[in-house]
Amino acid sequence: MKEIKKPTETVSIIGYNEKGNGTFLSNGMPWEISNVVEKDVAEVDINYKNREARLIRIKEKSPYRTKPKCPIFEKCGGCQIQHMIYSHQLEYKKRIVEELFKKTLKKTYTIKPCLGMDNPYYYRNKNQMVFGNDPKLKVISGFYVEGTHKVINFDNCYLQDDVTNKIVATIKDIMVKLRLSAYNEDRKTGLIRHVMVKRSFSLNETMVILVTGTEVFPGRNNFLKMLLARHPEITTVIQNINPKETSAVLGNKEIVLYGKGYITDCLGGYIFKISSQSFYQVNPKQTVVLYLTALKLANLSKTNTLLDAYSGVGTIGIFASSLVDKVISVELEKSAHLDAIENAKMNKIKNVRFFNDDATRFLINMARRKEKVDVVIMDPPRSGSTPQFLQAILMIKPQKVVYISCNPYTLVNDLQTLIKDYEINTIQPVDMFPQTNHVECVVLMSRVKE
Structure with a gap:
C-alpha cells in the first residue's frame, strides 16, 4: 500500500x-x-x-x-550561525553557557555578557585548507561539507584574513600551471594534501605550510619562485610531510624551503615566536581580551607563585610575569615548549620557569612533594583536563583557580570535581570564534574548604 x-x-x-x-x-x-x-x-x-x-x-x-555574507554558508561546515545578527550570536552563546552550568552543576549561576568584537569577520590568523581533485581532476580547496569527507571548493572565507585567502588561491593556480595534482589518499598519488597559512597581523609576517603526502616535490624551485613573486609578504615556507592515513593535518617531518622556519607576532606588547606545530590562539584581538580578563579575575600580587598549565608557547605566563613573584609554565608539546623559552628570552623575562612535561604528571608530582602555588591558570585542550590533574589541584590547594576553556561542555564536567573545595565566583564568556557555535569561557574559582 x-x-x-x-x-x-x-x-x-x-x-x-x-x-x-x-x-x-x-x-x-x-x-x-x-x-x-x-x-x-x-x-x-x-x-x-x-x-x-x-x-x-x-x-x-x-x-x-540576517543574510549570511558567505554564499556557501548552508553547505560549508565552517560556520554555523552566520545567519544570526551578531548581537544575537553573543546572547545565544551566553545562554548556552548558562543552561550548561544549570543543567550540569544543578545550580543557577550569573553569566556575564559575552565579550564580542567590533568587526566579527576576517579575524583568523590561521587558514587551514584541505586540497583535493574534483571528478574532472581539477585542483580544488576548501573545507569539508559538514558531516562528510567531500571538499567544497571556494577561494574566499569570511573568517580568514584576506591575505591568506589570496595565498591559497594562488597555490591552486600554480598547481594548475605546473600540472601538479592534489594528494589522493586512496591511490597514494598527487602532492598537496593541505595548505596552512599562519599570519602575524601586527608584524606582517606570513608562514606557508605545504602539507604533502610524500617528500618528493616535483618542480619545487619553480613553485617557490612563482609563489614568492606573487606574494612578497610571505616570510617563510615549510614543507610538512604527512603520508599517513589520518585525520591529523600535520606530519612529524618538516623541511624549511624558504626563510627562518617560523614567524613572530606582537601580542599585548610582547613578542612571540610561532612555529608550524605550536598552538597559538587564532583570534589575536580577542586573545588580548581573553588574557587580560583572566588576569584581572585572578587579581595577582607580587608575592604570588602562579602555575600556568597547558601553557603552549608561554603567552599567559609571560602576560602574567610582571604581576607575580614567579611563574611555573608547563607544556607537553616539545616545539611549543622550546618556543616558550625563546619567547621569554626575547621579552627579557626571567621569572618564568618552563617545563616540558604532561600537565597531569607534573601536578601530581608537585602534590606528592607537597609543593604549593597560590594561583593556577589552566587552559586545557577542547577535551578538557584529566581527573588526576583536577584531584592534584585539590591536593596542592591554590587559593584561586582560573579555568580558561574553549569547550563549555568539558569545562562544566571538570568543574564538578573542583566545586568540592572551590566556589565559582565569576563566569565570563568571550567570543573568540564569531559566526560559529564555539565560545570561550573564563571561570574564576576561590578556595572555600579548609
Whole structure:
C-alpha cells in the first residue's frame, strides 16, 4: 500500500540547542533544524519515523535573522550561525553557557555578557585548507561539507584574513600551471594534501605550510619562485610531510624551503615566536581580551607563585610575569615548549620557569612533594583536563583557580570535581570564534574548604 505523504507543518522556532540548530515543538515533542533563527516562522517537513525535520522555507523572518555574507554558508561546515545578527550570536552563546552550568552543576549561576568584537569577520590568523581533485581532476580547496569527507571548493572565507585567502588561491593556480595534482589518499598519488597559512597581523609576517603526502616535490624551485613573486609578504615556507592515513593535518617531518622556519607576532606588547606545530590562539584581538580578563579575575600580587598549565608557547605566563613573584609554565608539546623559552628570552623575562612535561604528571608530582602555588591558570585542550590533574589541584590547594576553556561542555564536567573545595565566583564568556557555535569561557574559582 502506498504511503500517504503527510503535509508540511508551519512551526515557530523557540530556541537553540548546543549545535546552534533551532528548536521547535510538534505534537508535544522537541525537534531541531538547521539554518533557522529564534522567532522564525518556518515551513518544515517532519519525518516522525526517523525523527528528522527538514526546512522547506522561512515564512516569517525573525528580527534576529540576517543574510549570511558567505554564499556557501548552508553547505560549508565552517560556520554555523552566520545567519544570526551578531548581537544575537553573543546572547545565544551566553545562554548556552548558562543552561550548561544549570543543567550540569544543578545550580543557577550569573553569566556575564559575552565579550564580542567590533568587526566579527576576517579575524583568523590561521587558514587551514584541505586540497583535493574534483571528478574532472581539477585542483580544488576548501573545507569539508559538514558531516562528510567531500571538499567544497571556494577561494574566499569570511573568517580568514584576506591575505591568506589570496595565498591559497594562488597555490591552486600554480598547481594548475605546473600540472601538479592534489594528494589522493586512496591511490597514494598527487602532492598537496593541505595548505596552512599562519599570519602575524601586527608584524606582517606570513608562514606557508605545504602539507604533502610524500617528500618528493616535483618542480619545487619553480613553485617557490612563482609563489614568492606573487606574494612578497610571505616570510617563510615549510614543507610538512604527512603520508599517513589520518585525520591529523600535520606530519612529524618538516623541511624549511624558504626563510627562518617560523614567524613572530606582537601580542599585548610582547613578542612571540610561532612555529608550524605550536598552538597559538587564532583570534589575536580577542586573545588580548581573553588574557587580560583572566588576569584581572585572578587579581595577582607580587608575592604570588602562579602555575600556568597547558601553557603552549608561554603567552599567559609571560602576560602574567610582571604581576607575580614567579611563574611555573608547563607544556607537553616539545616545539611549543622550546618556543616558550625563546619567547621569554626575547621579552627579557626571567621569572618564568618552563617545563616540558604532561600537565597531569607534573601536578601530581608537585602534590606528592607537597609543593604549593597560590594561583593556577589552566587552559586545557577542547577535551578538557584529566581527573588526576583536577584531584592534584585539590591536593596542592591554590587559593584561586582560573579555568580558561574553549569547550563549555568539558569545562562544566571538570568543574564538578573542583566545586568540592572551590566556589565559582565569576563566569565570563568571550567570543573568540564569531559566526560559529564555539565560545570561550573564563571561570574564576576561590578556595572555600579548609
